[in-house]
Amino acid sequence: MSNVRLRDLCINLGGNAIIADLDLAVDEGEFLVLLGPSGCGKSTLLHSIAGLIDVTSGTVEIGGADMTFADPSERGIGMVFQSYALYPTMTVEKNMSFGLRIAGLPKAEIAQRVARAADMLHLDALLDRKPAQLSGGQRQRVAIGRALVRQAGVFLFDEPLSNLDAKLRAELRRELKLLHQTLRSTMIYVTHDQVEAMTLATRIVVMRAGKVQQIGAPADVYERPANLFVAGFLGSPSMNFIDGTLDAEGIFSGPVLDLDLGPAWRGHAAGRELVLGVRPEHIHIGDGGKLQGTVELVEPMGNHQIVWIAVGERKLSAIVNDTRAFTAGEPLSFAIDADRISLFDKASEQRLATS
Amino acid sequence: MSRKTHFSPARIGIYAFLISAALFFLLPLYVMLATSFKTMEEIRMGNIFALPLQMTLDPWREAWSGACTGLSCEGIRGGFWNSVAIAVPSTVIPILLGAINGYALSFWKPRGASVLFGILMVGAFIPIQVMIYPLVRILATFGLVGSLPGIVLVHLIFAMPVMTLLFRNYYASVPHELFQAARIDGGGFFRIFAYVMLPMSLPIIVVAAIMQVTGVWNDYILGLVFADSETQPMTVQLNNVINTTTGTRQYNVNMAATILTSLVPLAIYFISGRWFVRGIAAGAVKG
Numbered sequence: 001m002s003n004v005r006l007r008d009l010c011i012n013l014g015g016n017a018i019i020a021d022l023d024l025a026v027d028e029g030e031f032l033v034l035l036g037p038s039g040c041g042k043s044t045l046l047h048s049i050a051g052l053i054d055v056t057s058g059t060v061e062i063g064g065a066d067m068t069f070a071d072p073s074e075r076g077i078g079m080v081f082q083s084y085a086l087y088p089t090m091t092v093e094k095n096m097s098f099g100l101r102i103a104g105l106p107k108a109e110i111a112q113r114v115a116r117a118a119d120m121l122h123l124d125a126l127l128d129r130k131p132a133q134l135s136g137g138q139r140q141r142v143a144i145g146r147a148l149v150r151q152a153g154v155f156l157f158d159e160p161l162s163n164l165d166a167k168l169r170a171e172l173r174r175e176l177k178l179l180h181q182t183l184r185s186t187m188i189y190v191t192h193d194q195v196e197a198m199t200l201a202t203r204i205v206v207m208r209a210g211k212v213q214q215i216g217a218p219a220d221v222y223e224r225p226a227n228l229f230v231a232g233f234l235g236s237p238s239m240n241f242i243d244g245t246l247d248a249e250g251i252f253s254g255p256v257l258d259l260d261l262g263p264a265w266r267g268h269a270a271g272r273e274l275v276l277g278v279r280p281e282h283i284h285i286g287d288g289g290k291l292q293g294t295v296e297l298v299e300p301m302g303n304h305q306i307v308w309i310a311v312g313e314r315k316l317s318a319i320v321n322d323t324r325a326f327t328a329g330e331p332l333s334f335a336i337d338a339d340r341i342s343l344f345d346k347a348s349e350q351r352l353a354t355s
Numbered sequence: 356m357s358r359k360t361h362f363s364p365a366r367i368g369i370y371a372f373l374i375s376a377a378l379f380f381l382l383p384l385y386v387m388l389a390t391s392f393k394t395m396e397e398i399r400m401g402n403i404f405a406l407p408l409q410m411t412l413d414p415w416r417e418a419w420s421g422a423c424t425g426l427s428c429e430g431i432r433g434g435f436w437n438s439v440a441i442a443v444p445s446t447v448i449p450i451l452l453g454a455i456n457g458y459a460l461s462f463w464k465p466r467g468a469s470v471l472f473g474i475l476m477v478g479a480f481i482p483i484q485v486m487i488y489p490l491v492r493i494l495a496t497f498g499l500v501g502s503l504p505g506i507v508l509v510h511l512i513f514a515m516p517v518m519t520l521l522f523r524n525y526y527a528s529v530p531h532e533l534f535q536a537a538r539i540d541g542g543g544f545f546r547i548f549a550y551v552m553l554p555m556s557l558p559i560i561v562v563a564a565i566m567q568v569t570g571v572w573n574d575y576i577l578g579l580v581f582a583d584s585e586t587q588p589m590t591v592q593l594n595n596v597i598n599t600t601t602g603t604r605q606y607n608v609n610m611a612a613t614i615l616t617s618l619v620p621l622a623i624y625f626i627s628g629r630w631f632v633r634g635i636a637a638g639a640v641k642g
Contacts, residue, residue, distance in 0.1 A: 073540065
């Protein structure tokens with residue numbers, strides 16, 4: 001187990017600055033998820049930790065040692081790739097033991113480590129097969145096993161579940177979480193899937209265009225997004241954004257709706273152009289609500305339904321956790337949970353704090 | 356419905372065309388085979404399409420071990436073994452070096468790789484004939500003209516551009532993550548090549564081997580220029596057998612010698628067909 005520390009990291013590829021002045025500290029035993037849209041530099045960052053991409057400037061420390069210019073094999077890492085990257089001509093057992101055989105470990109030690117990893121990943125029956133004879137999920141298990149046998153201090157995952165179908169993805173996601181609970185090793189995981197980020201991470205790093213937008217526990221990032229980008233990126237359906245201003249009494253008013261935000265907001269940001277962010281689950285549809293709208297569209301999801309409410313020109317999404325029936329065009333009243341809203345400055349897109 | 360299409364007019368037309376085309380192209384081979392089993396008396400009767408009346412293996416024996424090539428009369432046997440001695444190293448070495456070149460260019464991307472590759476490609480487009488005289492001078496300087504290593508070296512030089520291109524393009528289709536995984540597993544330049552890349556390269560090695568063996572075996576001009584009478588390949592000896600001007604022209608012996616010379620490339624084409632295009636890389640990536 002080891003920690004990872006990135007200082008002033010800059011990476012230029014083909015003349016473009018992919019990552020500029022990035023600092024990141026990953027603690028021992030942490031499950032850190034790098035989350036962001038494609039092209040945000042998260043994979044580049046992971047590859048630079050692995051030593052597969054040369055950094056332009058800055059340092060990479062793994063386990064307290066400077067590894068900026070170390071060979072990938074010397075960094076004490078194990079890596080799992082999106083495309084599995086199994087050696088096609090080797091059996092599962094040879095795939096997993098390849099690194100150990102190169103390192104010249106004694107045969108008994110190799111056999112014992114492979115057996116242990118195979119046991120953890122339910123691969124015992126498949127050890128003599130070639131990758132072509134395995135299903136996608138089995139292949140990715142082998143790739144995880146190949147990283148496990150190295151008994152590395154840090155495990156790196158580059159979108160490992162993206163090539164799998166939805167059911168397998170959920171299954172392997174749980175196995176990965178269990179694996180982390182058992183091994184307690186440091187894991188850095190790259191994904192563009194917010195569900196994976198929310199379920200797996202102890203901390204999420206949200207990235208955009210090579211810059212870190214927010215670092216925090218999943219609940220924290222979800223509940224208190226640092227800016228409009230993070231707020232819009234996490235959550236499905238995404239957060240509802242409503243333009244408006246705040247007066248001295250803490251009353252938010254805009255072209256779409258007016259809302260009393262309560263005493264906490266009194267005297268804050270009065271007169272500035274703001275954006276109000278509301279999660280769909282914090283819009284409560286019911287007769288007690290002071291706000292009015294009409295049903296635009298209903299998406300039944302089985303265990304919940306998403307109701308799209310037309311309020312003037314704006315459409316707001318609300319999550320309803322019961323089986324009430326809605327019909328399109330039907331008028332309804334709703335309320336917004338003022339304690340759970342987020343406020344952003346429209347110009348800087350940054351979150352406003354209450355006090 | 357699919358059963359009926361077997362007898363549709365279009366299909367009959369296609370088969371008729373294919374069969375007549377095959378017959379047309381096979382006719383010279385038939386004439387060669389038939390003539391090679393005839394005695395000279397029969398050949399003088401002039402029925403070149405007739406089957407031999409009296410099968411005789413004497414022309415084959417004569418061609419293999421008795422026909423005169425220039426001054427000596429030992430058949431083309433010697434040339435056969437010379438050709439084997441030239442073709443084997445001229446196939447193995449270029450394939451190995453081409454594979455290493457292609458691997459290095461595709462995965463390690465050394466500085467100036469694209470320039471180097473560009474130069475190699477220019478080499479592939481310059482005709483051999485242009486370079487023969489300078490090459491003779493260079494080899495003469497090192498005393499290699501007329502020696503087996505000399506001919507192999509010349510074949511190696513002319514094979515490098517195509518072999519490198521072949522392997523570079525093949526490795527370009529191998530997912531880069533495979534190489535990265537091997538790097539993390541601690542593989543160095545030659546370890547990754549030998550244990551990961553080379554075992555995956557069987558389909559392209561077969562293609563390269565077919566190209567090299569047939570190319571080297573069928574080569575005439577390099578053998579003519581760079582070999583002496585002791586190291587002449589079979590093609591050069593065949594030419595000497597056929598162009599020997601003393602005595603009568605032994606058409607049956609000439610035919611037999613020609614078939615013997617072309618036997619190796621023919622055998623390779625027949626045997627190798629099923630080795631082409633095999634999904635060796637299947638399973639490396641998402642499937």
